[in-house]
Amino acid sequence: MRSIVRNHRRMLAVVLPLATLSEGIELLMPIVLGLVIDHGILAGDLRLTVLGAVGLIVMRILGVLLWVWTFLQSQKACMFERHRLRVGLTGAVLDPRSLAVQRPAGEVLSIATSDADKASDLLDMLPWVVPSTIAVLAASVYLAVSDLWLGLAMLCGIVVMVVVIRVITPTLSARYDDQQSEAAEAAATATDLVHGLRVLQGLGVQSRARATYRRRSQIALQAALVNARYSGISSGLTTLVTGTMLAAVVVLAALRTLDGALSLGVLIAVVGVARYVMGMLQGLSGAPVWWASMSTSARRVRDLYTDLGRSVDDPELGLEVLTVQRDDRGDAAGAGAGAGAASGSAAGRLDAVTGRLSAVTGRLGAVTGRLGAVTGRLGAAGGLQLPQLAVADGEVVALACADVRDADAAIDAVSGHVDAGARVGTTPITPADRLRLRSVLLVEPHVVDLFDGTLREQLATRAPLGTTDAGNSSWADDALHAAGAEDLLRILPEGYDTRILDRGSNLSGGQRQRIALARAVAADAPVLVLHDPTTAVDAVTEQNIAEALVAARRRTDRATLLVTRAPALLREADRVVFMQDGAVAAEGAHTDLMGIEAYAEVVRR
């Protein structure tokens, strides 16, 4: 929260006094009105009446202009802050250098959206609460100056109002929280049922699901009805206080006027001001609750940053960085392990400007020459070494593990989540270095994640620069072929331009897995590791994939490791390494290993 204020110190310094001025003008209105009625209308002075009317209008216009200006300024600041927090959090969550998120995605989402919004409301609230409070105080002073008794009555009114607002209303509105949590519970049930719709329909238990929801909905309704009663009472209470106060002020002011202590104009003004103060207090009554929810939200935002090991003001998470910088796919010069045939540094630079190729061609005059020659395709990286096995350039090796944990350990080692002595060429894969290695090493996760985009965009996720443009889709055809996914072009209504929804929700599991595989092949990484890439496809397709995939990767400057137990893939690999109980038990061609009973047992399912 402090960061928010600090960021907008200058805005607040200008806006707060001006907003106060605008509020003051609003307060002056009934006072001037009273004067005009008294000295103009009642006294029969037409000139004064007209002048007063003009004066009032000028005041109002000024007040409104000020209000609009301050309103826009504070809205801009508020909106900017929401955007900044949201983007900063997104950047922090996705940044591989941050600590891993331990919270459910839904919670992160709600922090990055609703909490970021609420915390930023501070900038909306301050320019309203501060001037209003000052105006209420000023009004009370005015009344006290007009007449001490009136001032006292006003003070009484304010105290009662504050008591009602601060003490009684919150007790009443605790029901509101009950209602909200029951409503949230009902909404969560609804969401859950729709998410599980296919399961429900598969089981044919729609009517039971319906009953479950109806029960939830009725509980939520009961809570809502209770809340409705209490919020009715609480609105009635504030109205009651206002009404009583008004009656008291009218009686007091009228009596004092009859005594000759006040003029008629002041009487009208006093009544007007009293109404104004009461209205303001009612508005301000929401402020404490607002403030509380704001600080809670701000705290949640801060906690998330802390959990990620980052901070709100991290310059690397600033808007100017996150909205401009492009993905750097690892510094090829540092990670290329010296074996790169293509210019590593050029590739690195090219990657940094992906997507802005046209602008770059002009700007990088010096590199243009090489740009034509180098398509961004990287050369051999020196193969992949693990303590248990080595994959040389030009090789496709399969790793079959009797125990799933061995396979997971191998994947962890090559993805650099732990330092287990794996290397690409001569560069060790460590948690510190893994990011720089991303240009030459791709470890395709087993769990498929696709992001919203056309089929072409899916495949181009990391395809080398220069291959994906120029309206030529042979690269994509090749990738689909290698993943046994050519049938997709026939099935999808718009071919490569068909939109694949988030998480591939408009595809079957097998289709998703094959698109992910094609995406990995299209990336054409010097070293590629695939983890169980064909678990969701049928035996026929698996056979096709095995042949096409290995053919696509079998090139002198490419090294490929398949962690799998699928016989089709194992048979096509140059070499199979069989691991049992954490150690290499056998090594050789699939057909030879089939003689070993333990291996055959693992592989034949």
Next chain:
Amino acid sequence: MSDIDWKRPLDEVLGDDATARRQLAEHAQLLPIADARTSVRFIAARLREHWGSALATLLITVGGAVAAAMLPRLIGAAVDVVVHGGPKDQVWLLGGQILGVGILQAVLMALGWAMVSALGQRILAGMREDVIDRALDLPAQTMERTGIGDALSRVADDVDVAARAVNNLVPNLIQLGFLVLITLVGMATLSPWLLLMVVIIVPMYVLAATWYLRRTAPIYRRERIAMGARAQGLLSAIHGIPTVHAYGIERRETRHVAVLSETASVLNMRVMYLVGRLVMGLNVPENLALAMVLLLGFVMVQVGGAPVGLVTAAAIYLVTLFWPMMSVIFNLDEVQSALASLSRMVGVITSIDPAASPGTERPADASIRLEQVSHAYTSDQEGVERIILQPLDLDIASGETISLVGASGAGKSTLAAILAGTLEPRHGRVLHGGADLVRADLEAMRSHASIVNQDVHVFRGTLREDLKLAAAEATDQELREALGRVDALTWVDRLPQGLDTQVGEKGARLTAEQSQQLALARIALRDPAVLILDEATADEGSSGARVLERAALEVARGRTTVIVAHRLSQARIADRILVMADGAVVEQGTHDELVARGGDYARLWEAWSS
């Protein structure tokens, strides 16, 4: 501090983010939306259902507004007393009246607020239950084509927006609305001169409100789309963090969210600029009214000899009006979004028919018969169907186990869904135990055949509640038995609270394998006569796959079973194997027969077993 250029055109904000562009361009509301007239008629019908409380609410609210409108007159009367130097008793009397009216107003407002809100909540609860009703019966194909996003936003977001409105906005606006109305009546009855003012001022407000709504509606609509896409982008990036990091696309994904976030902000700011202009615009009629009251007041008092209290009352009426009018207009955008949500809910309720039982036929046994069944999901421009399944005749005996083998896209899942009765084929007849599905009893069919597919879902709540979805009456003993049959009892017993452990979204995270076991346990409890397993054991690590295969076979025992087989080991145990290619069954027979025949299946088996 850097700033956003708030006046930037959206095109520039979106930049080269093609996905964001597509998402924003997509107006495709996939489920129906009701038009204004349907919505109004719908709400009117629901109000009629609650006519008693609706009428009482109306009376109480009007009463509260009348009480509020009496206050300025009483104050005016007090001013008159003072002007005439009248007796102090009179002042006390008026003070007492103001207090009395104030109390009356407070009571009526409290009552009115509670009644409006309660009425709204009742109607809303009925509506959200209806929406879920319809959503649960949405055909699976619709959901597959459109994704479940739209359905989710209807059952959660729209209900939430509407509920918030009913909580606060609706009672508030209804009270303000009546207050404005009655105040106008009060002014008009105070003096015919003031009536003139009302006639001039009110249309200006209406004009301003119309202008504002017309301008903001499309902006809000786009902002909502941008916000939806923003949430989706963030969620999918978080879910896909392993992939994001492997491919080094974290900046791309961050930027995608940033672009959408900025789009939403810029759109929101456009509304704020409009608000600014609206406030300035409203200043005109307000100032006009103020000037008129003073000048008319002068004329009335000095020429017409009216009491000064009347002018005071008029001025108070006027000032009383400014704030509610402004507040009504300010809240119009929330009203607008609440109305949008309402029409989306009504759209679902009125245009999707609740699943009704097509007939009363009940399956006599667990056999299945297909007669000339074929299917196509879409037709091309010339209306020619894109055939997914060629015409097929098939007889499956009670208790038989069938395996479907074939490449992706061969039509296995389509055939499986038709057999399960979750997909209605375009042509041909499907009979379960002699009962034609188009004339069968809905609930009987639902309990007769079940299908398990790759989509696993663990429902939120306790493990017991999840399982009881399948069999509400089951005892703990039966639940444990079912879990035992799928080999899940070992890990269930290790859970901190056993069957009472919270699972699903907020509870203990189950592995994919455990979730799949749970799905099979539900089948054991549901105990259908016909079971379709569509890739039910796919996509698991190999060790898991074997546990699941065992569990699936155990659960399938004694039922007519159709397995969409990924592994030939699954196919092999079937009584009959159907080999499919391009939407047709090309080979059929037992494992041994097919191997002996030397066709596609034999080649596949040869490659697999060598």
